[in-house]
Amino acid sequence: xxxxxxxxxxxxxxxxxxxxxxxxxxxxxxxxxxxxxxxxxxxxxxxxxxxxxxxxxxxxxxxxxxxxxxxxxxxxxx
Amino acid sequence: xxxxxxxxxxxxxxxxxxxxxxxxxxxxxxxxxxxxxxxxxxxxxxxxxxxxxxxxxxxxxxxxxxxxxxxxxxxxxxxxxxxxxxxxxxxxxxxxxxxxxxxxxxxxxxxxxxxxxxxxxxxxxxxxxxxxxxxxxxxxxxxxxxxxxxxxxxxxxxxxxxxxxxxxxxxxxxxxxxxxxxxxxxxxxxxxxxxxxxxxxxxxxxxxxxxxxxxxxxxxxxxxxxxxxxxxxxxxxxxxxxxxxxxxxxxxxxxxxx
Numbered sequence: 001x002x003x004x005x006x007x008x009x010x011x012x013x014x015x016x017x018x019x020x021x022x023x024x025x026x027x028x029x030x031x032x033x034x035x036x037x038x039x040x041x042x043x044x045x046x047x048x049x050x051x052x053x054x055x056x057x058x059x060x061x062x063x064x065x066x067x068x069x070x071x072x073x074x075x076x077x078x
Numbered sequence: 079x080x081x082x083x084x085x086x087x088x089x090x091x092x093x094x095x096x097x098x099x100x101x102x103x104x105x106x107x108x109x110x111x112x113x114x115x116x117x118x119x120x121x122x123x124x125x126x127x128x129x130x131x132x133x134x135x136x137x138x139x140x141x142x143x144x145x146x147x148x149x150x151x152x153x154x155x156x157x158x159x160x161x162x163x164x165x166x167x168x169x170x171x172x173x174x175x176x177x178x179x180x181x182x183x184x185x186x187x188x189x190x191x192x193x194x195x196x197x198x199x200x201x202x203x204x205x206x207x208x209x210x211x212x213x214x215x216x217x218x219x220x221x222x223x224x225x226x227x228x229x230x231x232x233x234x235x236x237x238x239x240x241x242x243x244x245x246x247x248x249x250x251x252x253x254x255x256x257x258x259x260x261x262x263x264x265x266x267x268x269x270x271x272x273x274x275x276x277x278x279x280x281x282x283x284x285x286x287x288x289x290x291x292x293x294x295x296x297x298x299x300x301x302x303x304x305x306x307x308x309x310x311x312x313x314x315x316x317x318x319x320x321x322x323x324x325x326x327x328x329x330x331x332x333x334x335x336x
Contacts, residue, residue: 001215004215004218005218008218033322037315037318037319040225040229041311041315044222044225044226044311045308045311047219047222048219048222048304048307048308048311049304049308051216051219051301051304052301052304054215055301055304
């Protein structure tokens with residue numbers, strides 16, 4: 001779950017940094033609102049896809065759920 | 079013209095709250111009491127008196143959670159659209175005096191309703207914690223689905239606000255459409271009871287995707303359909319751009335009509 005939290009934190013951090021950067025720039029308000037919208041769109045899609053990725057790849061991939069390595073002591077040698 | 083005048087929008091949001099509870103003794107406390115009483119009523123009536131249960135969920139409050147999880151967002155969504163529809167006509171005295179562009183007006187209503195929704199959902203979450211209902215990691219998704227929902231409401235609200243200036247009957251039409259929309263969305267009933275052909279077309283109802291997502295997270299603690307959410311995000315942004323273009327095209331005519 002730590003990967004999920006980290007990914008969300010990174011997406012939000014990048015989003016807020018870009019928003020702050022755009023806010024400080026002197027651009028026409030029409031373009032500015034368009035960039036805000038585009039950034040929000042990318043942020044939302046990024047968050048949704050992160051959850052989909054988490055569900056598919058990370059959720060059951062904890063150390064206790066891993067397949068035993070080849071030749072480990074859990075292998076049945078009999 | 080600066081349409082994203084943050085200070086002015088926040089002042090509008092503050093004033094909207096003050097106007098709503100003006101003259102009352104408890105003031106802003108009413109914004110907590112209202113949702114609290116609503117949640118209590120739904121819980122007591124459906125869980126205790128009617129003993130309504132959902133199959134597959136081992137909880138006495140299953141139906142109440144199912145209902146409230148989608149009903150609170152619906153109230154915010156429909157109220158935002160309904161209030162946005164008439165905002166330009168209602169506030170025409172302000173528009174003529176203050177140098178503010180039209181898109182700010184539905185925006186302050188949107189923010190005001192989002193605050194109300196936030197208060198309601200916080201109280202609802204408090205209830206779930208008290209009753210020992212488990213939360214999953216998917217709960218983190220809820221604020222992002224709220225953002226998507228309110229962006230959709232804003233896009234619809236801005237378009238309707240501009241069009242209502244020319245067609246005043248739209249206000250009544252929107253009220254009726256919202257009623258039909260509510261009953262066409264599985265909020266009070268479960269989607270499994272719908273006929274097969276309705277199940278196939280209900281996916282085109284945007285609020286169904288939102289309601290289903292809230293119910294999946296709050297009640298079943300499972301991940302909502304991400305594919306549907308991404309499609310809805312794309313549609314919402316197409317609607318946002320369209321509503322902005324409609325506003326740009328009709329702005330000068332709207333000022334003349336007001």
